[in-house]
Amino acid sequence: MPDQPQQPSYSNDEIDLVELLRSLFQQKYLILAVACLITLGAAAFAFLATPHYQVQSVLRPVDRGSLDELNGTGVYELTPAEALSRVGAGLSSYENRLKFFRDNQPLFTGLVEPGRSLEQVFEEFNRSAFTMLQVDPKRPNSLSEFVGISLTYPKGVDGVAVVNGLVTAVQETERERIATDLKVLIANRLFALEQKIEAARASYEASKQAQIAKLLEQDALRRAQLQDELQALRGELKTRRGNRIQRIDEAMQIAESLGIRKPTTPSAMADVQQQGQVVRTEVNSREIPLYFMGVDALKAERQALSERSSDDFSEPRIAEIEKELALLSRNRQVEVLERRKNEDLYLKDLAEWRQEAAQLKGIKFDTSTLQLVRVDQLALEPLSAVKPKKALVIGLGGFAGLMLGVFVALLRNLLRPRMGKAP
Structure with missing residues (x-):
C-alpha cells in the first residue's frame, strides 16, 4: 500500500473555546465547591453581622396661631419658618447631641467600648449615624417646608427613643432659650424706659431751674x-x-x-x-x-x-x-x-412710658406650653434592618463565588502542563 503523504502538523496557540468549555465542565465540582464556600461565607456574614436599623422623624412648621401669644407680647417676634429653622439648627448641633448622649446613657449601651471615652464613642457614632433631612436647596419653591433627622443605628441602641427623645430635648432647649431671651428683652426694655424717665426728670429739673433763673x-x-x-x-x-x-x-x-x-x-x-x-x-x-x-x-x-x-x-x-x-x-x-x-406729673410722655412698663411687668408667658414645630412623622420601630441586606449579600456572595470558581478553574487549566501530540 503506497505511503500516504504526511500532512504537516501546526502548533495552534489560539484558545479553543470548545475545549475551554469542556475543561470548565470537567471542573464543575471545583467551581461549585468554591461558589458554595463563598456563598456560605456571605450567608454567615449576613446572618451573623450586627444588624443596623434606620428611623427618622420629620418636622413641619406650626400654624401662626400657635405663636400668636408669644408674638402678642410685643417684645418677641417669631414666625413659624423661623421656629422650624431654630429647631432644625438645634437638631444638627453637635453640642445638643452630645448633651443628649450624656444625659441618656442607657439608650446607648450597645456603643460603650472599654478603653474609649464617651466623647470618642459619640464622635464616631455621630459621624456615621445621624443624617439631617431638609428641603432640597435646588428646589426652593417646594410646596412645604420641613426639617427632619434620620438615624442609622446598630442593634443594642434604642434608635426610636433616641430620635424622638432628641427632638423633644431640642424643642425644650429652644423653649428655654426663648424664655431666657424674652426675660432679657423685657429687662432691657424696662431698663431703657427707666433711663428715659430718669433722663426726662433730669431734663425737666434743668429746664425748671433755667426757667426760674x-x-x-x-x-x-x-x-x-x-x-x-x-x-x-x-x-x-x-x-x-x-x-x-x-x-x-x-x-x-x-x-x-x-x-x-x-x-x-x-x-x-x-x-x-x-x-x-x-x-x-x-x-x-x-x-x-x-x-x-x-x-x-x-x-x-x-x-x-x-x-x-x-x-x-x-x-x-x-x-x-x-x-x-x-x-x-x-x-x-x-x-x-x-x-x-x-x-x-409735668413730665411729657411719662404716662405712656409707665403704661408700657406696667405692660412689660405684666407679661407672664409660659414657654413650657409653646409649640415650636409640628411633628409630622414620629420615629417608629423599624420592621427590618437596613443592613446587612441578607438576600443581596447572599446573592452577591453566590455570584462572586461562581466567578471565583471559574477563575480558579481557568487558572488551574492554564497552569496544567500541555502534552504535545504525536505526529
Missing part, C-alpha cells in the same frame, strides 16, 4: 431799670425845685423893686397907677410874670420849697414805679415752680 433775671433787670428811672426822676424833680427857687428869688427881687407885696395882676396895677401917676407896662407873654405874686407869696413858696424833704408826690410816675417795684419783690411764678411736689 430766667424769671429772676428778668425781675432783677426790671428792678434795676425801675430804680434807675426812679433815681433819674428824683434828680429831675430836685433840679426843677432848685430852678423854681432861683426863679422865685429873681421874682422876689423884682416884686420888691416894684413894691408888690401882695399878689396882683397887670391890669390891677394899671388901675392903681392911673389914680396917681400913669405907669405903662407892656406884657408880651401870655403867662403872668411870677413877680406879680408878690413878695409875701413868693417868700412863702420859697420857704415851702426849701423845707420840702421829698418831691415824689409831685410826679405820678414815681408812684407807678414804686408799685411795680413792690410787685417785683416777689415772683409768684417762681414760688409756684419751687413749691411743686409731684414733678413727675
Whole structure:
C-alpha cells in the first residue's frame, strides 16, 4: 500500500473555546465547591453581622396661631419658618447631641467600648449615624417646608427613643432659650424706659431751674431799670425845685423893686397907677410874670420849697414805679415752680412710658406650653434592618463565588502542563 503523504502538523496557540468549555465542565465540582464556600461565607456574614436599623422623624412648621401669644407680647417676634429653622439648627448641633448622649446613657449601651471615652464613642457614632433631612436647596419653591433627622443605628441602641427623645430635648432647649431671651428683652426694655424717665426728670429739673433763673433775671433787670428811672426822676424833680427857687428869688427881687407885696395882676396895677401917676407896662407873654405874686407869696413858696424833704408826690410816675417795684419783690411764678411736689406729673410722655412698663411687668408667658414645630412623622420601630441586606449579600456572595470558581478553574487549566501530540 503506497505511503500516504504526511500532512504537516501546526502548533495552534489560539484558545479553543470548545475545549475551554469542556475543561470548565470537567471542573464543575471545583467551581461549585468554591461558589458554595463563598456563598456560605456571605450567608454567615449576613446572618451573623450586627444588624443596623434606620428611623427618622420629620418636622413641619406650626400654624401662626400657635405663636400668636408669644408674638402678642410685643417684645418677641417669631414666625413659624423661623421656629422650624431654630429647631432644625438645634437638631444638627453637635453640642445638643452630645448633651443628649450624656444625659441618656442607657439608650446607648450597645456603643460603650472599654478603653474609649464617651466623647470618642459619640464622635464616631455621630459621624456615621445621624443624617439631617431638609428641603432640597435646588428646589426652593417646594410646596412645604420641613426639617427632619434620620438615624442609622446598630442593634443594642434604642434608635426610636433616641430620635424622638432628641427632638423633644431640642424643642425644650429652644423653649428655654426663648424664655431666657424674652426675660432679657423685657429687662432691657424696662431698663431703657427707666433711663428715659430718669433722663426726662433730669431734663425737666434743668429746664425748671433755667426757667426760674430766667424769671429772676428778668425781675432783677426790671428792678434795676425801675430804680434807675426812679433815681433819674428824683434828680429831675430836685433840679426843677432848685430852678423854681432861683426863679422865685429873681421874682422876689423884682416884686420888691416894684413894691408888690401882695399878689396882683397887670391890669390891677394899671388901675392903681392911673389914680396917681400913669405907669405903662407892656406884657408880651401870655403867662403872668411870677413877680406879680408878690413878695409875701413868693417868700412863702420859697420857704415851702426849701423845707420840702421829698418831691415824689409831685410826679405820678414815681408812684407807678414804686408799685411795680413792690410787685417785683416777689415772683409768684417762681414760688409756684419751687413749691411743686409731684414733678413727675409735668413730665411729657411719662404716662405712656409707665403704661408700657406696667405692660412689660405684666407679661407672664409660659414657654413650657409653646409649640415650636409640628411633628409630622414620629420615629417608629423599624420592621427590618437596613443592613446587612441578607438576600443581596447572599446573592452577591453566590455570584462572586461562581466567578471565583471559574477563575480558579481557568487558572488551574492554564497552569496544567500541555502534552504535545504525536505526529
